[in-house]
Amino acid sequence: MIEVSNLSKHYGTHLALDAVSFSAKQGEILGLLGPNGAGKTTTMRILTGYMPPSEGKAVVAGHDVSEESFEVRQNVGYLPERVPLYPDMTVEGYVTFWAKLRGVKKTKQAVLDALEKVDLIPRRKSLVRNLSKGLKQRLGLAQALVHDPKVLILDEPTIGIDPQQIIEIREQIRNLAQSHTVLFSTHILSEAEQICDRVVILQRGKLVAYGTPEALRKQLYPNDYLYVEIDAPQRDKQKVENMLNALTGVESVTHLAGGFTIRAKKDSDIRGKLVEKVLSAGYGLRELRPMAMTLEDIFLEIVGK
Amino acid sequence: MWTIFRREMAHYFTSPVSYLIAAAFYVLMGLYFNNDLTISISVRAADPASVPMFLSFVMVFFAPLLTMRLIAEENKEGTVELLLTAPVSDGSIVIGKFLSAWAFYSLLLMGTFIYPVILMSLGIFPDLGIALSAYIGIWLYGGAALAVGVGFSAITDSQVMAAFLSMSFLLLMWLGDLAGNIVASFDLANLIRKLSLQGHYSTSFAVGLFRAEDVAYFAGMIVVALFITIRLLESRRWR
Numbered sequence: 001m002i003e004v005s006n007l008s009k010h011y012g013t014h015l016a017l018d019a020v021s022f023s024a025k026q027g028e029i030l031g032l033l034g035p036n037g038a039g040k041t042t043t044m045r046i047l048t049g050y051m052p053p054s055e056g057k058a059v060v061a062g063h064d065v066s067e068e069s070f071e072v073r074q075n076v077g078y079l080p081e082r083v084p085l086y087p088d089m090t091v092e093g094y095v096t097f098w099a100k101l102r103g104v105k106k107t108k109q110a111v112l113d114a115l116e117k118v119d120l121i122p123r124r125k126s127l128v129r130n131l132s133k134g135l136k137q138r139l140g141l142a143q144a145l146v147h148d149p150k151v152l153i154l155d156e157p158t159i160g161i162d163p164q165q166i167i168e169i170r171e172q173i174r175n176l177a178q179s180h181t182v183l184f185s186t187h188i189l190s191e192a193e194q195i196c197d198r199v200v201i202l203q204r205g206k207l208v209a210y211g212t213p214e215a216l217r218k219q220l221y222p223n224d225y226l227y228v229e230i231d232a233p234q235r236d237k238q239k240v241e242n243m244l245n246a247l248t249g250v251e252s253v254t255h256l257a258g259g260f261t262i263r264a265k266k267d268s269d270i271r272g273k274l275v276e277k278v279l280s281a282g283y284g285l286r287e288l289r290p291m292a293m294t295l296e297d298i299f300l301e302i303v304g305k
Numbered sequence: 306m307w308t309i310f311r312r313e314m315a316h317y318f319t320s321p322v323s324y325l326i327a328a329a330f331y332v333l334m335g336l337y338f339n340n341d342l343t344i345s346i347s348v349r350a351a352d353p354a355s356v357p358m359f360l361s362f363v364m365v366f367f368a369p370l371l372t373m374r375l376i377a378e379e380n381k382e383g384t385v386e387l388l389l390t391a392p393v394s395d396g397s398i399v400i401g402k403f404l405s406a407w408a409f410y411s412l413l414l415m416g417t418f419i420y421p422v423i424l425m426s427l428g429i430f431p432d433l434g435i436a437l438s439a440y441i442g443i444w445l446y447g448g449a450a451l452a453v454g455v456g457f458s459a460i461t462d463s464q465v466m467a468a469f470l471s472m473s474f475l476l477l478m479w480l481g482d483l484a485g486n487i488v489a490s491f492d493l494a495n496l497i498r499k500l501s502l503q504g505h506y507s508t509s510f511a512v513g514l515f516r517a518e519d520v521a522y523f524a525g526m527i528v529v530a531l532f533i534t535i536r537l538l539e540s541r542r543w544r
Contacts, residue, residue: 084384
């Protein structure tokens with residue numbers, strides 16, 4: 001549904017996007033991650049037909065953005081980072097305006113459907129200027145999907161709204177993926193991890209990582225990590241550490257807050273053996289849990305390099 | 306294009322600013338008409354082109370007020386990004402907006418038809434030929450001034466700046482009429498006058514002279530101004 005190959009964009013002498021390639025299949029949610037200025041918005045603007053790439057090719061819903069910009073625009077719903085609103089219009093009037101501009105037949109029904117999807121039916125007669133920030137965000141989403149586009153491009157859709165509304169928007173994005181391909185940018189990593197099938201990480205215009213959060217985790221962290229807290233006298237600390245080190249599969253043991261972090265070989269589940277060993281040595285086990293590497297860690301690992 | 310036109314028309318009719326502009330417009334027109342009527346009692350006959358003639362000056366200030374918002378606000382609110390990613394041409398965005406301003410102005414202008422009617426009701430019969438020519442002229446003149454206003458609205462995201470720039474430009478175009486007084490060369494003065502707004506109104510339409518060159522001048526100005534505006538809008542894509 002989205003095919004991007006070697007996409008570059010120059011702003012004067014500044015290279016904002018440097019030969020980026022990725023793709024998204026139908027019904028997929030692709031997350032675009034990166035710090036500010038990484039090229040996320042530039043990528044999205046190219047994919048929406050707002051501006052042409054300097055080099056490379058981007059195909060959206062089967063149409064080349066440079067050659068068939070009109071067709072691309074017909075098939076894309078776009079929510080820019082700053083939700084573009086006409087404060088003087090009513091909610092329904094605003095969505096109707098965009099529906100008509102995009103040539104939607106049976107406008108009234110399409111508008112009601114879009115408002116229904118974002119739960120704005122009860123507020124459809126309200127003036128846009130009187131909506132809260134979260135509702136404005138939802139209205140922006142309604143505008144983006146009123147013409148039932150194949151691809152939805154959402155630039156930081158959860159920025160600046162309260163946690164309850166963030167959860168609602170995420171839920172709506174997840175529902176939308178059933179009938180649309182969604183590309184959305186964020187710098188909240190846990191969010192990308194919760195929603196996205198795959199993520200693209202950009203840094204200074206370059207693609208630095210691309211894949212499922214799971215694959216990225218495996219690629220960057222080839223080990224399993226465990227955290228363990230053992231109920232043992234302070235004087236036995238070294239003895240316990242040696243004991244843990246001696247377990248097969250363990251690569252290193254380090255102190256962390258009252259317990260130990262164990263780095264073990266991938267998929268060498270040492271938990272059973274560890275419990276057995278600790279108990280047979282006469283100690284108690286306070287806590288034992290795997291330490292999952294979040295996308296946050298992956299992000300910092302890549303971007304920090 | 307008509308979707309854009311309808312939205313802008315709806316905005317003119319729901320925005321308090323448009324009503325303030327309309328009120329100021331009619332207060333000025335009414336005062337001027339009243340003054341002309343008073344003069345006609347003792348000094349000279351009532352001039353059927355007096356109100357349109359006055360409008361040719363007033364539009365220097367009113368055209369920017371009517372158009373300053375059109376694109377500058379889209380730039381400011383960020384809606385321009387969405388407009389440019391909608392499947393509509395940049396031309397239809399600009400033309401739709403321009404036509405809405407021209408239509409609103411036409412409605413304002415129609416309101417001033419009351420003045421010839423008042424004259425007639427007082428038993429004064431103005432030369433309707435001159436009145437008609439003056440009105441057609443000022444309608445075209447207004448269109449050209451509004452097209453310039455739309456153009457300046459596209460280059461900034463500040464309505465005040467858009468209004469200031471187009472007022473300055475229109476005032477300069479209006480003052481071109483006076484260039485003959487300060488330029489020594491006759492040919493140069495004539496050329497400057499030919500380029501000025503007044504040069505194509507005060508001595509032609511306003512006195513009942515309907516010339517193709519004046520129509521072409523205003524129509525040409527509308528086309529050129531809109532063409533530049535469309536290019537300005539397009540240029541957002543090049544950046």
